[in-house]
Amino acid sequence: MIETLISSKTRIKLLLRFFLNEKSTAYLRGLETELGESTNAIRLELNKFEKAGLINFENQGNKKIFRANSAHPLYNDIHNILMKHIGVDRILDNVIAKLGQVEQVFLTGSFARGIDGPIIDLIIVGDVDREYLTSLCQKAEALISKKIRFIIFTASAFDIYLTQVRVQDILLLWALNESV
Numbered sequence: 001m002i003e004t005l006i007s008s009k010t011r012i013k014l015l016l017r018f019f020l021n022e023k024s025t026a027y028l029r030g031l032e033t034e035l036g037e038s039t040n041a042i043r044l045e046l047n048k049f050e051k052a053g054l055i056n057f058e059n060q061g062n063k064k065i066f067r068a069n070s071a072h073p074l075y076n077d078i079h080n081i082l083m084k085h086i087g088v089d090r091i092l093d094n095v096i097a098k099l100g101q102v103e104q105v106f107l108t109g110s111f112a113r114g115i116d117g118p119i120i121d122l123i124i125v126g127d128v129d130r131e132y133l134t135s136l137c138q139k140a141e142a143l144i145s146k147k148i149r150f151i152i153f154t155a156s157a158f159d160i161y162l163t164q165v166r167v168q169d170i171l172l173l174w175a176l177n178e179s180v
Helices: 009-019 028-035 039-051 075-086 088-094 130-144 155-162
Strands: 025-027 055-060 063-068 100-108 119-128 147-153 170-175
Touching (some): 009 028, 009 063, 009 075, 028 039, 147 155
Antiparallel strands (some): 100 119, 100 170
């Protein structure tokens, strides 16, 4: 879908990398390795984003660290388009609403870091029926053409898990009584 609107594969990869998770940061050489694109192609796109005010940077030693400008007026719109592109909106609609006692849902893995891939990793905090969740995920997988993996935590087990991960590797998608 998004490929028909944006013809540059590098630009799409960078949008996903920076606009899925506002805490995501990266530097040029790291992006080259991560995205499998040339530094020149990445630099050209980063320059365009920077000129438009879509990304900010800060110097850390000899590295220029880039991050999405979450204060930009289009940040939320771009974020929402990308969430629809990867199918998260359908997962939320088709899985969470029917599960029972879900407290929070997080995106983790490559998508939380802004890297498109064939697998969507979810963390669900709460008390849910695993068999029912599995059947709902299978239905959602058919809709979005991606594999969905999930892990279910109790609230206390999730608190322990949070001490072992970096904030930029986990993205809150949904929380009980909270809009994300």
